[in-house]
Amino acid sequence: MRRPALYGLVLAACAPLMTIGAAAQDFTKEDIFVTYHPTVGGHVGMVLPLYVRHVTATNPTGTVADENKVVLFVHGGTTPVAAGYDMEFRDYSWMEALAREGFDVWAVDQTGYGGSARPFMDDPCNVDPALQESLLVGNVLEAACTAHHPLRFNTIRGEWEEIDTVVDYILGETGAAKVSMVGWSAGGPRSGGYASLHPEKVNRLFLFAPVNGNPNLELADFPAEGFTTTLRDKAGFAEGWNASALCPGQIEDGALDAYWDASMKWDPVGSTWGPEDGPGFVRGPTRTGSGWTPDMIASLTHPILVIGGESDTSVAPANQRAVFDAATGAANKVFVSIECGSHFILWEKHRGDLHQASIEWLRDGTYQGQADGLFRINAAGEIGPLN
Numbered sequence: 531m532r533r534p535a536l537y538g539l540v541l542a543a544c545a546p547l548m549t550i551g552a553a554a555q556d557f558t559k560e561d562i563f564v565t566y567h568p569t570v571g572g573h574v575g576m577v578l579p580l581y582v583r584h585v586t587a588t589n590p591t592g593t594v595a596d597e598n599k600v601v602l603f604v605h606g607g608t609t610p611v612a613a614g615y616d617m618e619f620r621d622y623s624w625m626e627a628l629a630r631e632g633f634d635v636w637a638v639d640q641t642g643y644g645g646s647a648r649p650f651m652d653d654p655c656n657v658d659p660a661l662q663e664s665l666l667v668g669n670v671l672e673a674a675c676t677a678h679h680p681l682r683f684n685t686i687r688g689e690w691e692e693i694d695t696v697v698d699y700i701l702g703e704t705g706a707a708k709v710s711m712v713g714w715s716a717g718g719p720r721s722g723g724y725a726s727l728h729p730e731k732v733n734r735l736f737l738f739a740p741v742n743g744n745p746n747l748e749l750a751d752f753p754a755e756g757f758t759t760t761l762r763d764k765a766g767f768a769e770g771w772n773a774s775a776l777c778p779g780q781i782e783d784g785a786l787d788a789y790w791d792a793s794m795k796w797d798p799v800g801s802t803w804g805p806e807d808g809p810g811f812v813r814g815p816t817r818t819g820s821g822w823t824p825d826m827i828a829s830l831t832h833p834i835l836v837i838g839g840e841s842d843t844s845v846a847p848a849n850q851r852a853v854f855d856a857a858t859g860a861a862n863k864v865f866v867s868i869e870c871g872s873h874f875i876l877w878e879k880h881r882g883d884l885h886q887a888s889i890e891w892l893r894d895g896t897y898q899g900q901a902d903g904l905f906r907i908n909a910a911g912e913i914g915p916l917n
Contacts, residue, residue, distance in 0.1 A: 560583070560584040563579040566695045571685045571751070572681060578649070580640075581611075582700075585635040590629065590632040601709065601710045602638065604713045606716040607716035607820075608762055612645075612796050615876070619792075624876055633893075640689050643814070650759075656758040657757060661761045681755055685817060709731065710733040710736070712737075713735070715741060722827065723821075726822070726830055736835050739873055743826065744823060756816060760813070760816055761803075764809040768786055771874055777841075782878070785878070790809060835865075835887065839880075840867055841872050844873035866904075880911070883911060
């Protein structure tokens with residue numbers, strides 16, 4: 531039986547660490563840890579490191595005005611930024627695509643993900659009891675156990691405070707007045723909700739498959755009772771992804787393995803859980819009050835582009851459209867629907883359409899030259915109006 535990794539907590543963060551080379555040798559990538567002092571959420575009183583990745587191109591091929599140059603990526607509910615936005619596989623890196631065009635690109639792992647602190651998550655007894663039974667017993671655990679920290683990991687208010695810590699760091703480092711934000715899935719409420727609270731710090735919003743607003747949401751300061759950790763297994767994830775990919779060639783050979791390998795690289799504990807020589811598990815934190823309210827969406831005055839796939843089974847296309855419709859205060863807004871797209875377009879054949887949409891929107895505030903409108907990308911990649 532594999533022994534679980536020792537539980538530990540990093541209590542301090544350091545300044546920017548090192549520059550790492552990209553595969554093409556034309557990008558500078560920094561791994562940075564920003565110190566965070568929580569005042570709300572699940573870790574009040576701790577001192578935690580937030581992992582930030584910074585990507586720039588040595589010789590960018592495009593030009594971006596200074597006021598639009600700085601972009602912050604905010605991830606969704608399971609995937610850390612290095613696996614989601616900067617995957618080192620073919621041309622999959624969305625961060626590199628923006629950097630190549632002249633953007634100054636940043637991404638943050640919220641606590642519980644990737645390179646950021648994961649307090650209480652290294653203890654397998656704090657995993658969802660149902661997942662202990664189905665995935666951990668016989669590998670990491672001899673039998674299911676009671677949580678030693680019987681609370682949810684964090685709250686959305688805590689995550690917004692984390693983002694604010696990183697935004698202030700980026701503004702200080704770059705001298706920019708604002709950042710534009712890219713948010714995927716649960717990253718929609720994370721980035722969009724943050725923008726509603728701090729409109730003066732945000733330039734433009736690009737929301738990919740965003741979670742819809744919840745009119746009954748209670749925005750708690752502290753987590754409710756429960757468990758801290760959920761798990762994703764490779765076989766189950768592959769089954770769900772394949773079922774939502776309705777077009778031939780939508781998922782390219784090697785994409786699943788590239789995603790999983792990158793996720794395991796950034797989860798040294800989850801990668802050791804499971805059968806010997808097995809694929810490990812992607813660990814994710816649980817949250818109390820996850821999401822945002824319709825009033826928060828309506829209050830946004832920033833230019834907003836919402837984009838998503840028509841075969842998304844994680845966030846229904848109707849819910850994505852509802853975010854667009856609810857953004858009644860947006861200065862400009864665009865909705866883009868992708869025919870052959872699931873919840874994971876960034877790792878599918880239409881990733882280039884996703885990249886190009888973000889480049890134009892974040893650089894110019896337009897899509898296909900238009901500041902407002904509804905569009906559809908069909909299976910052949912042709913762009914037209916959405917009927």
